[in-house]
Amino acid sequence: MPYAAASERAPTLAIVGGGQLARMMAQPAIAMGLPLRLLAEAEGVSAAQVIPDHQVGDYRDLPTLQMLVEGCAVVTFDHEHVPTEHLHALEDGGVAVRPGPEALVHAQDKAVMRTRLGALGVPCPRNAVVADAADVETFGFPAVLKTTRGGYDGKGVWVARSAEDCAPAFAAAAADTSGRVRILAEELVDFRRELSALVARSPSGQAAAYPVVQTTQVDGICREVVAPAPDLAPALSLQAQEIALTVAGALDVTGILAVELFETTDGRILVNELAMRPHNTGHWSQDGAVTSQFENHLRAVLDLPLGSPVARETWTVMVNILGGQEDAGRLWDGYPHALARDPRLRVHLYGKDLRPGRKVGHVNAYGDDLDDCLDRARHAAAWFAGELGDESE
Amino acid sequence: MPYAAASERAPTLAIVGGGQLARMMAQPAIAMGLPLRLLAEAEGVSAAQVIPDHQVGDYRDLPTLQMLVEGCAVVTFDHEHVPTEHLHALEDGGVAVRPGPEALVHAQDKAVMRTRLGALGVPCPRNAVVADAADVETFGFPAVLKTTRGGYDGKGVWVARSAEDCAPAFAAAAADTSGRVRILAEELVDFRRELSALVARSPSGQAAAYPVVQTTQVDGICREVVAPAPDLAPALSLQAQEIALTVAGALDVTGILAVELFETTDGRILVNELAMRPHNTGHWSQDGAVTSQFENHLRAVLDLPLGSPVARETWTVMVNILGGQEDAGRLWDGYPHALARDPRLRVHLYGKDLRPGRKVGHVNAYGDDLDDCLDRARHAAAWFAGELGDESE
Numbered sequence: 001m002p003y004a005a006a007s008e009r010a011p012t013l014a015i016v017g018g019g020q021l022a023r024m025m026a027q028p029a030i031a032m033g034l035p036l037r038l039l040a041e042a043e044g045v046s047a048a049q050v051i052p053d054h055q056v057g058d059y060r061d062l063p064t065l066q067m068l069v070e071g072c073a074v075v076t077f078d079h080e081h082v083p084t085e086h087l088h089a090l091e092d093g094g095v096a097v098r099p100g101p102e103a104l105v106h107a108q109d110k111a112v113m114r115t116r117l118g119a120l121g122v123p124c125p126r127n128a129v130v131a132d133a134a135d136v137e138t139f140g141f142p143a144v145l146k147t148t149r150g151g152y153d154g155k156g157v158w159v160a161r162s163a164e165d166c167a168p169a170f171a172a173a174a175a176d177t178s179g180r181v182r183i184l185a186e187e188l189v190d191f192r193r194e195l196s197a198l199v200a201r202s203p204s205g206q207a208a209a210y211p212v213v214q215t216t217q218v219d220g221i222c223r224e225v226v227a228p229a230p231d232l233a234p235a236l237s238l239q240a241q242e243i244a245l246t247v248a249g250a251l252d253v254t255g256i257l258a259v260e261l262f263e264t265t266d267g268r269i270l271v272n273e274l275a276m277r278p279h280n281t282g283h284w285s286q287d288g289a290v291t292s293q294f295e296n297h298l299r300a301v302l303d304l305p306l307g308s309p310v311a312r313e314t315w316t317v318m319v320n321i322l323g324g325q326e327d328a329g330r331l332w333d334g335y336p337h338a339l340a341r342d343p344r345l346r347v348h349l350y351g352k353d354l355r356p357g358r359k360v361g362h363v364n365a366y367g368d369d370l371d372d373c374l375d376r377a378r379h380a381a382a383w384f385a386g387e388l389g390d391e392s393e
Numbered sequence: 394m395p396y397a398a399a400s401e402r403a404p405t406l407a408i409v410g411g412g413q414l415a416r417m418m419a420q421p422a423i424a425m426g427l428p429l430r431l432l433a434e435a436e437g438v439s440a441a442q443v444i445p446d447h448q449v450g451d452y453r454d455l456p457t458l459q460m461l462v463e464g465c466a467v468v469t470f471d472h473e474h475v476p477t478e479h480l481h482a483l484e485d486g487g488v489a490v491r492p493g494p495e496a497l498v499h500a501q502d503k504a505v506m507r508t509r510l511g512a513l514g515v516p517c518p519r520n521a522v523v524a525d526a527a528d529v530e531t532f533g534f535p536a537v538l539k540t541t542r543g544g545y546d547g548k549g550v551w552v553a554r555s556a557e558d559c560a561p562a563f564a565a566a567a568a569d570t571s572g573r574v575r576i577l578a579e580e581l582v583d584f585r586r587e588l589s590a591l592v593a594r595s596p597s598g599q600a601a602a603y604p605v606v607q608t609t610q611v612d613g614i615c616r617e618v619v620a621p622a623p624d625l626a627p628a629l630s631l632q633a634q635e636i637a638l639t640v641a642g643a644l645d646v647t648g649i650l651a652v653e654l655f656e657t658t659d660g661r662i663l664v665n666e667l668a669m670r671p672h673n674t675g676h677w678s679q680d681g682a683v684t685s686q687f688e689n690h691l692r693a694v695l696d697l698p699l700g701s702p703v704a705r706e707t708w709t710v711m712v713n714i715l716g717g718q719e720d721a722g723r724l725w726d727g728y729p730h731a732l733a734r735d736p737r738l739r740v741h742l743y744g745k746d747l748r749p750g751r752k753v754g755h756v757n758a759y760g761d762d763l764d765d766c767l768d769r770a771r772h773a774a775a776w777f778a779g780e781l782g783d784e785s786e
Contacts, residue, residue, distance in 0.1 A: 009724060009725040009726070010725040023423060024423070026423055026443070027420045027423050027424065029443075030416060030417070030419055030420050030443050031420070031739075031740065031741045031742070032740065032742060033724070033725065033742030033743065033744050033754070035442070035744075048445075049428070049445065050419070050422075050423050050443075050445065051445065052441075052442065052443065052444065052445040052447075054445075208736075290736070290737050291736070299732070304728050304729065304732055305728075305729060305732035305733035305736070306732075306736065307732065307736050307737070307738075308736040308737045312705065331402060331426070332402040332403045332426065333402070335697050335698075336697065336698060339692070339697055339698035339699075339700065340698035343601075343683075343684070343698070343699065343700050343701040344683050344700070344701045345700075346424075347424065347425065348424045349424070349425060349426030350426065351426050351428075361426070
């Protein structure tokens with residue numbers, strides 16, 4: 001054990017997955033005096049760079065998971081891909097799995113999620129599990145087709161306007177060897193914009209709701225978040241928070257729950273997706289809220305009292321840094337210009353190389369003027385991504 | 394090298410010393426995507442718990458230091474105790490030492506510091522190097538006697554009101570084997586309170602001055618900081634910042650410079666001590682300023698543009714958590730009460746065991762009402778330290 005005696009009094013928290021979400025959990029863990037133990041996909045991945053006590057292994061392998069949680073009070077996750085039966089086996093072994101498998105399945109399987117949310121009376125797009133193109137025709141075109149498991153960042157999602165458009169989705173489901181991937185058809189929602197409602201919830205049942213934010217997706221990838229969502233009707237904001245709190249309670253979620261929502265053109269709120277971990281639409285909270293989603297995730301899974309989720313600023317804008325099409329060796333080289341231009345800019349890099357379409361970091365800009373925050377954050381993110389030339393100062 | 398390819402583009406920063414200051418540098422380093430390499434006094438010390446790439450060794454051993462900085466662009470420090478000749482040797486080897494030895498000697502040797510500040514016209518208490526009690530008598534009683542090197546947190550400081558009181562100081566100097574420790578006599582200043590002026594300064598000469606804070610010392614150890622200093626005359630605040638900027642520039646300081654000051658009962662400012670590293674009187678900035686002193690220290694030593702040092706809140710109060718006289722195994726156990734009582738409280742623990750008089754963490758409380766911030770921070774710090782019973786909720 002590489003820890004000083006003080007840590008003997010603190011529980012050790014195990015984290016499965018070495019991505020940027022685990023990396024960003026490490027920052028509040030340092031302040032909390034909380035020892036972390038990480039299961040990383042490979043040496044040198046984002047979180048393994050910053051968490052000394054890490055193991056390299058496959059999260060689909062139960063003995064690897066059992067070795068990870070040895071001596072840990074609680075295990076939590078950077079992603080939702082650990083097989084449900086392994087989570088049950090870990091629970092049976094005596095470690096607290098947070099969020100637990102009964103909750104997590106709703107973030108792993110979209111068909112399970114839709115059935116449960118429907119039963120709870122939570123507004124969702126019309127949906128049905130479909131077996132073939134004829135089923136989709138019966139459901140009605142246009143339809144959004146989604147693999148029930150394994151999709152993320154726009155992967156595993158297709159828009160079908162005719163029977164011919166259905167082939168890729170069913171081919172993807174057929175290609176899966178687990179036998180558990182089906183295709184869910186959903187109505188193509190006519191939405192004004194996308195929103196996200198984040199809550200933290202502890203095993204004791206305490207919950208804290210963050211301000212509802214506006215999120216802009218491009219090709220299924222989150223690009224930009226504005227906190228709070230501008231011009232959102234108070235009734236809709238309240239409804240969004242109530243949906244998130246209802247879902248978190250009913251599903252017994254522990255940690256962060258992100259509810260991605262559509263605000264329809266006719267003024268309704270519909271649930272799009274659920275995530276049970278710190279979420280890209282909550283990164284603004286690192287610099288814009290009293291307690292970041294990462295700290296509240298740790299506090300929640302350890303069943304400590306939650307921190308205030310209140311915004312510290314009038315506006316906080318988060319923009320992701322995404323690798324562009326070309327070579328862009330300027331991720332670190334982006335600092336001199338970006339920091340000199342904006343001394344209030346907050347930069348978060350993930351220790352990753354720039355690759356096309358890959359999230360390698362994000363920036364937060366806060367202040368009283370939304371347009372100014374948008375300009376600052378967009379400029380900085382584009383600059384880091386190498387999309388701006390020297391003339392664009 | 395345990396880092397992903399992205400880090401090949403970032404410089405690796407070496408840090409000498411594994412205490413809480415290095416630990417708290419690790420948080421902004423995670424956000425910056427900056428790889429750190431640490432020289433720790435022992436396995437398991439505060440910063441070694443959270444920095445994967447660490448070596449264990451003696452900072453007084455030149456080959457150990459040379460091994461540490463191998464492949465690093467810059468080396469900086471958790472403390473000021475590395476021998477000056479080793480710093481010169483590292484510079485000769487091609488690594489940037491920040492702050493450099495010519496600057497750092499002024500934080501290492503109080504006699505050198507007093508001579509230089511006097512030459513710069515910076516107001517200081519009357520002072521003289523003294524060889525024996527007769528010298529102190531000539532200087533005049535009462536006098537504060539300080540070892541010129543090696544003192545910290547009230548160690549190496551005595552108040553002498555008669556010739557008999559001088560013995561401990563000269564005995565301490567005689568006991569030092571380096572032959573470089575002398576005794577400095579200073580007038581016992583009649584002060585209203587203590588202040589601290591922090592600046593970050595980069596090799597390019599950019600500097601950023603934090604708001605001047607009020608600091609309360611007990612037995613030579615910082616207990617409490619209020620940012621900004623309440624009711625400080627604007628002219629004195631400006632003078633304090635100017636002194637810090639003047640000293641940082643004249644001494645070519647890189648990184649954080651903390652100037653501890655007396656505000657005398659007759660309304661003057663006098664320099665008490667200098668520190669060239671993140672400083673206890675700047676911990677409030679982690680939660681109360683746009684850019685923390687730890688991030689600006691990293692940005693400064695890497696010669697990146699500095700972040701805004703402006704306060705985000707009307708008041709931020711920092712109170713240290715110090716080990717009390719009794720067993721207090723409640724450092725981690727302090728969380729449920731402290732966090733439930735105050736959802737806006739910011740806690741920073743160092744991964745250390747509670748021992749009498751030892752700094753093991755601090756809390757920050759910010760808001761618009763100073764008395765409320767003081768109450769919240771003092772209560773939480775006392776609770777973590779085990780000084781409050783169950784009846785004091």
